[in-house]
Amino acid sequence: MGPTDRAQRLKIDTRLAIFENINALQRQRKAAIQARDAASVDAIQASIDTLHDQLDDLSFMSLEALEDSDELRQTIAELRLAADALEDEADNIKTVADALAKAARIIDQTVQIIEKLRQFVPFPM
């Protein structure tokens, strides 16, 4: 598997992990709507919107023409672990309170993965 393939795989894994978290947050947002808790609905919605932005960001991140290197391989391996951890976070969101408490951490992890990936995007020609 070449560096571009590895990076593309990571991009897909990260997207799927973000979706897991969006879905978990959505379930709690639905619960908050049923409870007529408008403040929680809006707070969770703001987190969902941020994750949607991150997804769109990832869509337009061109990872083509990456040079293979030990550093890149190592970073991709680390980021894949981070993507797995991000997916695990989704399982921990079981209540509206969890959603409110954990959303910021999930966003922070997502931003870190994307920022790190961005460092490998070559200059556009």
Add this chain to the structure above:
Amino acid sequence: MVSQRLTQVSFASLLAVGLSLGACSPYVYKEEIATFRNGVKDSLQSFGALQPQYTAWATEQRNRQLLTAFDQTGVVPSTSEGCLQLRQKYELAFTESGAPAGELLSAADYAACTVTPVPRTDPNKGLPNLQALGGALNAYVAGLEAVTNAGDEAALQDAFGALNTSAKSLLATVNEELAKRSEPALEAFGSLVYQAGLTYLRQRRFDALKQAVNVNDPVVGKAADLLAEAAFDIYGPTVTDRAQALEAAERKALQADAANYVAVWSDIDKARAAYVGAIQDSPVYAFHRIKTTHSALRASLNDPANREQLEALYENAAALKKAAEAALKVVQQDEGQ
């Protein structure tokens, strides 16, 4: 209209025409190639329409990021250190080497000169420029159609020459895109050979089609894959918009009571249908069908008496037409919003 004709003419009668013609002189797939051409045209039109939508979306994202950063930091726009360095580097490079054969500065030097703060999203970047690929694919399919429609020897010879040129251009464009992705190039093929002197015009048209479609099948498949990949990314914000519209409709349930319950439910249902439709009618399906229709055409040309293969071609062409029209409709709906 080909689409209307296809719905009026039953598949059984098409087959009967095709196979009976096959018995005396070969069937030249006029209807199927016309449907294929329309499908490719609609797919490329939806792809083209997505690009300005992406630019509008990315511009909005960029502006929002800039205003948020200003709100948080109060830092006003400026330029980067790279801009200060640029002229100095240019002068230094010239002093050291004089007018060079190549560039004095690197792409990284130019890219380092930015307006600060630098937003995450840049409407001018991140989007592969596949207009040339779309144009080359369209020209190739138009070439196939011209061959199948050629009414006399001279027209067929002209059409064959144009098909030859467009096929080579398609291969070159696909290989340029593959090179950008560090993927191996597709193998070059020799010029298609026009066979003059055969008795029947229909036989010559059939032979020309068979030769072109056999040689170009991997190229068309790769072009369709590349366009599908790009369409998937460009179309992402459209799906996000529909998902967010559904979330906004669901939020209205906070105020639901007996008086407005049905209206709230109906609004959510409308937003749900639009969200489902956006995914169901994604342009990626149309590009996949371009690939399968061309492959089915190839299979049928290589075994024209095989009823199942002709049926597969018909089904693929019809599915391409449906997917391309649906994609165009969903993209145009978004254009109108």
